[in-house]
Amino acid sequence: MLIVLAGATGDLGHRIGLALLGRGAAVRALVRPGTNKPTLSELRARGAAIVEVDFHDEAALRLACEGAACVVSALSGLREVIVDAQTRLLGAAVAAGVPRFIPSDFSIDYTKLPVGSNRNLDLRREFGQWLDQAPIQATSVLNGMFMDLLTGQAPVILFKIRRVLYWGSADQPLDFTTIADTATFTAAAALDPTTPRYLRVAGEVATVRDLQAAATAATGRRFGRLRAGGLWLLRLMIRVARRLAPAPGEVFPPWQGMQYLHNMFTGLPKLKPLDNDRYPDLRWTKVREVLATRPKQ
Numbered sequence: 001m002l003i004v005l006a007g008a009t010g011d012l013g014h015r016i017g018l019a020l021l022g023r024g025a026a027v028r029a030l031v032r033p034g035t036n037k038p039t040l041s042e043l044r045a046r047g048a049a050i051v052e053v054d055f056h057d058e059a060a061l062r063l064a065c066e067g068a069a070c071v072v073s074a075l076s077g078l079r080e081v082i083v084d085a086q087t088r089l090l091g092a093a094v095a096a097g098v099p100r101f102i103p104s105d106f107s108i109d110y111t112k113l114p115v116g117s118n119r120n121l122d123l124r125r126e127f128g129q130w131l132d133q134a135p136i137q138a139t140s141v142l143n144g145m146f147m148d149l150l151t152g153q154a155p156v157i158l159f160k161i162r163r164v165l166y167w168g169s170a171d172q173p174l175d176f177t178t179i180a181d182t183a184t185f186t187a188a189a190a191l192d193p194t195t196p197r198y199l200r201v202a203g204e205v206a207t208v209r210d211l212q213a214a215a216t217a218a219t220g221r222r223f224g225r226l227r228a229g230g231l232w233l234l235r236l237m238i239r240v241a242r243r244l245a246p247a248p249g250e251v252f253p254p255w256q257g258m259q260y261l262h263n264m265f266t267g268l269p270k271l272k273p274l275d276n277d278r279y280p281d282l283r284w285t286k287v288r289e290v291l292a293t294r295p296k297q
């Protein structure tokens, strides 16, 4: 089965490519002209075909999609990528007669969120409207937050002061999945012609109390909790951060990460039901395992 993969130079994308190859698929990775990222050499060495394509050129994209059983997008960006480039890729997939499309969603369940509560997820919802109208079978993979972010990038587990920072309730269940597990699941879904519109997975569903226990177990040092306030306070902080440092061209400015956390702590985008058992050969990595990989400070 041939899978066309856009975003193969990226963190998630190259892992999807490797997972597809590991499952015996043929992979055609679409990359921007002149790209020479180290992630490509491994894909090339493992047998992926690397095709340079101008993502503004619909005819070239159509040619690049020909013969594929599924187009998978792991592109990352703002409107010009998530709406514009993906819409051209979708048009090309339809024109080439590709039966299935997996968009670059990989998030909490944005279908349950009010419009305007998360800029990046609003773009996915907007593209999803085009996708739903297109004559192609669409499947979005929703995975919560990348668990890997808990080792430092997401300011939730504060290792220096040994606290788990949160707003709202310490008992709110939150969804986390590693980038690697998301990639493996996506590869399996790309090769599965029977997938529904949405697939929802979470390597671990954890409350703040669970994160506290995982951090304590992983480091051998006791972690406490730090409640910064109610969700109204986080909403106010987002407004202030957005006003002071709007960074309109950045995909993940600090206020966007805060929007994501706010969404998660409301419980609205909680993934359910979970499709974790859909491919029985997959094993889901736990928060404690990920935290244990963090170098000791």
Ligand SMILES: NC(=O)c1ccc[n+]([C@@H]2O[C@H](COP(=O)([O-])OP(=O)(O)OC[C@H]3O[C@@H](n4cnc5c(N)ncnc54)[C@H](OP(=O)(O)O)[C@@H]3O)[C@@H](O)[C@H]2O)c1
Pocket: 006, 007, 008, 009, 010, 011, 012, 013, 032, 035, 037, 055, 074, 075, 076, 077, 080, 081, 085, 104, 105, 106, 107, 108, 143, 144, 145, 146, 147, 149
């Ligand atoms: N759930 C979560 O917690 C979470 C966290 C992070 C990311 N994500 C999601 O995961 C997905 C993949 O993210 P990632 O972290 O793997 O991204 P990444 O490492 O930044 O990779 C982005 C990919 O998109 C390509 N790209 C960007 N702009 C493009 C354009 N204009 N035309 C063509 N290709 C373009 C890049 O190509 P070049 O190499 O040529 O630049 C690269 O292959 C995204 O949907 C992202 O939002 C989810």
